[in-house]
Amino acid sequence: MKVLRLFSSTFGKTHLLSYLMRITILAIGRVRRDPIKQVYEDFILRLPWPCELKEIQNPKVLSGRQRKHKEAKLLIDALPQKSFSIALDKRGHLLSSEAFAKKIGFLRDDGLQGITFLIGGADGHGEAILKKADFILSLGPMVWPHLFVRAMLAEQLWRASSILSGHPYHRT
Numbered sequence: 001m002k003v004l005r006l007f008s009s010t011f012g013k014t015h016l017l018s019y020l021m022r023i024t025i026l027a028i029g030r031v032r033r034d035p036i037k038q039v040y041e042d043f044i045l046r047l048p049w050p051c052e053l054k055e056i057q058n059p060k061v062l063s064g065r066q067r068k069h070k071e072a073k074l075l076i077d078a079l080p081q082k083s084f085s086i087a088l089d090k091r092g093h094l095l096s097s098e099a100f101a102k103k104i105g106f107l108r109d110d111g112l113q114g115i116t117f118l119i120g121g122a123d124g125h126g127e128a129i130l131k132k133a134d135f136i137l138s139l140g141p142m143v144w145p146h147l148f149v150r151a152m153l154a155e156q157l158w159r160a161s162s163i164l165s166g167h168p169y170h171r172t
Helices: 002-011 013-020 035-044 064-078 097-109 127-132 146-165
Strands: 022-028 051-056 084-094 114-119 135-138
Touching: 022 064, 022 146, 035 051, 035 146, 051 064, 064 127, 084 127, 097 146, 114 146
Parallel strands: 022 051, 022 114, 084 114, 084 135
Antiparallel strands: none
């Protein structure tokens, strides 16, 4: 505890909490090679928080409804303990970049150990995910390819960290 207090007083509460918070992205489907993957990785590497992408293989042999149910179970089973879960779904809350940053900042400053973002398969999230998630976020009413969603989320996380730190990247 002494080390934690020393670290906190030396580097400041915000830096300490940024260091302790982890970002996890659970996504249905695997990506091998794609230019969008590079965009995702470029933004993720800029984040002040450790970030891990866990790709979950989707059960393609099942019908749409069965697949959504199975994918929901796989995502729920992979959720880290003590993590705030945010499902990405077109029926979720639309937030501006500033409001998203404020939400991330609030979770960070509240001492949260982690935030987990859930990206569903081609058929969207099963109802179990929408009931289990702590928050449902929409990137808009349009449907986006899953690789784009990863890249867009990574960019918005970087933008949120920029807003929170006063970095000039974000402009209105």
